[in-house]
Each structure stands twice: as structure tokens, then as C-alpha cells.
Amino acid sequence: MPIRDRALAHACIRTIAAAALVAVSAAASAANLGFLNDTPISYMKQRDLQALNSAAQVALNTKKDGESLDWDNKGTGNTVPIKGTVTPQNSFESDGLKCRKLTLVAEAKGQTQTWTPSACKASDGKWKLKKQ
Incomplete structure (x- = not known):
């Protein structure tokens, strides 16, 4: 096989190998989040998250600590009904x-x-999630 043809064949093999690696990586990433399928967060859209916020x-x-507030996504346009509670625990x-x-x-x-995050009150008066 001439050198030029050999170089072309090697380039094709490298391209195919790279494409396969990208496909496998994407599948692995998606598989890592597969545990979230059919959980409430998987049905939430931006407006649902805004209602929760x-x-x-x-x-x-x-x-007060331990007192709950009910919330739902009525009026957000999502066809999947989502409801829940927000309960501050301790300050x-x-x-x-x-x-x-x-x-x-x-x-x-x-x-x-x-979820059990922490939030801190910013200088603008809004509560923001505390980075863990």
C-alpha cells in the first residue's frame, strides 16, 4: 500500500475512533443522569422552577423553623401537575x-x-442558595 493511501487510512481510522469515543462518552453521561428519569425534577420547566423559587x-x-408552605405549579403552563412543600429548618x-x-x-x-439546600439572604433582600 503506498504511503499516501496508508496515511489516509490511518486518518480515517483515527476519525472513526474519535467519533466512537464521543458517542460512548455522550451515552455514558446520559446514563449517569438516568436515575433522574421520571422524578419530579425531570418534569419541571423554567416556570415551575420559578414557582418553587x-x-x-x-x-x-x-x-418559622419547621413550618411548611405548600406550593404547586398551577398556572405555569406545564401539563404535568407538580406540588410540594418548602420547610425552613434552622437558621x-x-x-x-x-x-x-x-x-x-x-x-x-x-x-x-x-432536596435539603441552604440559602442565605443577600444584600438585595433575596434568598440565594448557598454553595456547598
Whole structure:
């Protein structure tokens, strides 16, 4: 086989190998998030997340530790009904900011999902998730 043909064959093999590697990597990444299939967050759209955020802001500002605020996604345009609760758990200070741990619960299509982030009150008065 002439050198030019050999170089072309090697280039083709490298291209095919690279494409296969990209395909396998993409499949592996998708598989790593497969556990989220059919969970409430997989049905949430941007407006649902905004409704949850609004409920969290209200709960953090008005509820005592352990008191829950119900929320749902009515009016967001999502055909999948999602509902849940936001429950502030305990208050603490971090980097000079007032912070609270909270429990967020979402229910959709018979599945329940729970998150327990912390949020801190920023200088603009809004609660923002604390980076873990």
C-alpha cells in the first residue's frame, strides 16, 4: 500500500475512533443522569422552577423553623401537575449573612423528590442558595 493511501487510512481510522469515543462518552453521561428519569425534577420547566423559587422566598421570609408552605405549579403552563412543600429548618450565620437550611419537596406522577439546600439572604433582600 503506498504511503499516501496508508496515511489516509490511518486518518480515517483515527476519525472513526474519535467519533466512537464521543458517542460512548455522550451515552455514558446520559446514563449517569438516568436515575433522574421520571422524578419530579425531570418534569419541571423554567416556570415551575420559578414557582418553587417564589414559594421558597416566601417561606424563608415568613415561616418559622419547621413550618411548611405548600406550593404547586398551577398556572405555569406545564401539563404535568407538580406540588410540594418548602420547610425552613434552622437558621445560622455564614460569612456575616443570615442563612437557613430548608427542605424542598416535589411530587409528580406518583414520585416524590426531596432536596435539603441552604440559602442565605443577600444584600438585595433575596434568598440565594448557598454553595456547598
